[in-house]
Amino acid sequence: MPIATIRTLVLDCPDPHALAGFYAELLGGEVVGAADAHWVDLRVDHVKRLSFQRVPGYVPPEWPSTSRSQQLHLDLDVDDMRVREKEVLALGATPLDLEDDGGKRDFRVYADPVGHPFCLIRPE
Structure with missing residues (x-):
């Protein structure tokens, strides 16, 4: 328990x-x-x-950084990375790391409007 x-x-x-x-x-x-x-x-x-x-x-985290680390982040499963990326950007998210390594990497990193990192992830 x-x-x-x-x-x-x-x-x-x-x-x-x-x-x-x-x-x-x-x-x-x-x-x-x-x-x-x-x-x-x-x-x-x-x-x-x-x-x-x-x-x-409030001071937002920096990604990646050792001086102002992210402290936590959210991993969020999405059904269609291209569609959902457009939607989160329209909501005010900021792209931090969109590299997909030629389609091999299954996640992308964004920041919410005040700087908290979160990842959109293609489910396995």
Whole structure:
């Protein structure tokens, strides 16, 4: 039996409602919390919860970097890399590493609007 279970994964950010909206468009789900709240939750069917907290003076991670490491990232399965890449870029994601090694590599790396890295991955 595990010692604990995950309640939520929390992402620091300058605007919790805006970042929760980005992830709601990306993953689906419902944003719970006021637009000016310091803490906002995203309720997604297949995940317990993602939460977003306002941090004054937020400094985004750098990828790749040893001085301001990413600290965590999300790996997200997608059905069609080309289509989904266009969609995440339209949502405001920033490409960090799009190299696919001639079609051999099954993932690409992006940053959300406040700099948290995430990967789109073709399922096996």
